[in-house]
């Protein structure tokens with residue numbers, strides 16, 4: 001393991017960043033949950049912020065679900081959704097996150113009776129995102145994620161809802177949940193419907209199940225794969241992902257916490273990148289996994305030996321895979337390169353790959 005200097009850590013924290021895979025419900029911090037619970041008069045198994053912080057420490061999957069359910073229970077109205085969105089932006093701005101695609105799952109399989117329906121959620125998210133852009137300089141778009149294990153008709157209903165409500169920051173339609181026994185292709189018709197209405201498709205796959213699940217997501221129209229790490233078990237699939245420029249939204253710490261891999265040393269991030277797969281780094285559910293996007297970049301440097309120069313490339317991959325028009329992606333990439341070059345200058349860090357792109 002490589003240790004970073006304070007200077008390198010500060011450089012990583014201040015690098016302009018883009019995140020494509022982070023969950024709204026999984027980004028609610030303990031103190032925010034306490035505020036939501038107080039607002040709705042709900043009893044929590046914790047009393048104050050320090051107890052809440054202990055409660056949030058990852059123990060095992062059932063405990064993770066217990067917290068997730070409690071968060072879903074406390075997200076009830078438009079104001080709640082606007083509030084957590086702005087809180088997310090405030091934290092993101094401290095890490096110089098410029099653009100985020102945030103997945104939300106209001107009708108989670110974990111809690112089918114989540115009180116808020118999408119019709120309440122979306123106006124709250126849009127109101128929050130407008131404040132996020134104005135006050136924190138963080139642009140946000142959203143991906144609606146039904147959960148595997150719901151019936152075909154339920155996922156179809158979600159797709160129909162998307163066709164009536166898509167646009168205005170609602171850009172994607174996805175799929176989360178446990179893969180085994182619930183192939184994405186079961187819901188193919190729903191993805192066709194949403195896609196025809198303009199939804200961009202990102203499917204979780206290759207996390208809780210192996211390469212066949214990734215192949216199944218590809219034939220179901222995935223434009224990006226959430227996680228996808230277990231594709232490494234199938235060399236032919238890895239070649240196919242590389243050749244088709246399929247982007248993987250990888251979250252190393254999430255994979256370790258949930259036991260997909262026993263340690264960073266076993267994690268295939270670098271092997272996938274070296275095979276030419278377009279990889280990005282993401283935080284997934286930051287407070288629940290005890291991470292941040294900045295921390296994930298540190299992990300890449302510490303555990304996979306990436307140089308600061310190489311870290312910038314993963315942000316550029318994220319920009320390229322963002323569900324934005326080509327002109328917006330090009331502008332964002334230019335701005336990020338220019339700002340990173342200035343930052344490198346300030347920190348006395350050499351970033352040779354940036355000068356190749358005329359970003360002096």
Ligand SMILES: [Zn+2]
Nearest residue numbers: 023204226284
């Ligand atoms: Zn996820």
